[in-house]
Amino acid sequence: MATLALRDLVKTYDKTEVLHGINLDVADGEFVVFVGPSGCGKSTTLRMIAGLEEVTGGSIEIGGRQVNNLEPKDRDIAMVFQNYAIYPHMSVRKNIGFGLRTAKMSKPDKEARIDEVAAILDMTDLLDRKPNQLSGGQRQRVAIGRAMVRDPAVFLFDEPLSNLDAQLRTQMRLEIKKLHQRVGNTIVFVTHDQVEAMTMADRIVIMKDGHIQQVGTPAEVYHSPANTFVARFIGAPSMNMLPATASGGVLRLDTGSTVDLPARADGPVTLGVRPDDLGLGEGVALVRGKVTVREPLGPETLIYVDTGAGGEVIAKADGRTPPEVGAEVTLNAKPENLHFFDANTGQALT
């Protein structure tokens, strides 16, 4: 087990810089999830930690030791790949044991270790099977087993759930989280799925275009997004963004409504409100418009409301008695659930 630190980490391919100085401290035993759209640099960062990509600038420290120039095998890490990278011609036992090839252990010790890992992952009876006799979830577990068997300081997961169907993904998500609670190793997990990030992480690192946008607990990034990108990326459906103008502590929306502005600002401001917080209930009236589409989800119904002039917001209504399509509705939100962003920079106003 160990801490992990990234200091001004930079990566360039040819002349294109893809990571622009990443700084991050991961505590011992912490479960950190990197999330962001494709091309944001999350996988590159992970591969640099693993030692599969060279570090262009800055440094990586694992357990307080700089590992920039160490071979992957000397970094005390293990990685689970998106396509699992389990060898089709080897049995599950050989696949898991492959990670122990270079370990200075006696053969019986290695066998015992493989059995132990298999027991933890509940696949003792699968040890003599070949990968093509396994289901997707079982293959995933073999890949995790191969990483676990080496008892590394840091586990690296590169989008390991994206090849699984939705139901299995939810199940594996839970299993990985349970596993982390049990073994307690430091984990860095990369995904593009914000639900995965929210449900699994101790802390989430949200990335975009090679920059970290925000680092925080799932609650922090959800309830206090640092900027409009984070606000829209985390949470589904995305946060509604309403253009407004601030002057003298009052925010005037383009729809005509006014709201008290707790932050100090003048000029154009973007007001953010999550669909969950916007509805027909109590609160400040924000927008009025016609319901264009209803999406029943069971306990509640999402309604798409045309606010005129091409603007559309998503709000939540009761699951049993949602307004009809075409109905004129007023959408309200509680003042504490409103988010304010500088319209020019996108940064949250405090």
Next chain:
Amino acid sequence: MYRNLTIKQKQIVWAWAFLAIPVVFYSVIRFYPTGNAILISFQNWNLLGDRTWAGLDNYIKLFNDPVFWKVFANTFIYLLLGTPISLVISFVIAYHLDQLRFMHGFLRMLYFLPFMTSAVAMAWVWRWFYQPVPTGLFNNMLANLGIGQIEFLNSTTNALPAVLAPAVWAGLGFQIIIFMAGLRAIPKSYYEAARIDGVGWWTILWEITLPLLKPTIVFIVVFSSIGFLRIFDHVFNMTTNNPGGPLNATKPLVLMIYESAFTKFDMGYAAAQTVVLFLVLLVVSLLQLRILRDK
């Protein structure tokens, strides 16, 4: 009437409609001559006269012919030397070429070039390489180093390897391309996982690359074995003065068939040899597929 057929029956009608052309083609161009060759192997025929029934005479003659056994052995030497040598060389080249980025396409083209070259032209160039001083390239090089002359094509021991060398060389390009395609098909993450596990390149080669290349290796082994068992043009063109010589040292089965048929006009005897070659090819291919097949 067609309308009243079930979907299944319609499919069958269409399947046969499309199959008709290959069926006719194979029957006329492949199966009929094959059957005819087997028939002729039990007959005597000199191409012009009547065919007369010979029973097993041709096979008995073949069995008692010392030249046939020499040729039979030669054919297997071509196979047993040519296939493994070309397999190893082409793999080594493909393995390294695959990791090379600099001038990759150009080098691959260079390796592929001999495969596109006419076997006749190639055989003649190599024949020139093998000449004694002052013409031959190899002997000139040896002379410059102060090493004695080597009789490449005129010695009964050297001639077969000397003929085999250009045949191996000519086939390399094709095998390299196939190997490289096989290597490319192995997911990169397998190697990355191995790097993280810290195993050495030898382990990676033996336990990851080669097992995963098995389908490619099976294909190349079967393909090149068939090629070496049917070797003809290189031998014929490099030993034109005395085809298959010296003293039948380089003569493969196909060349013997050719001579029996078109210099001695003993079609029955040639056909018997052809049947033997056919059986050899069949047995060797089936054996290889069986041995190399996935368990």
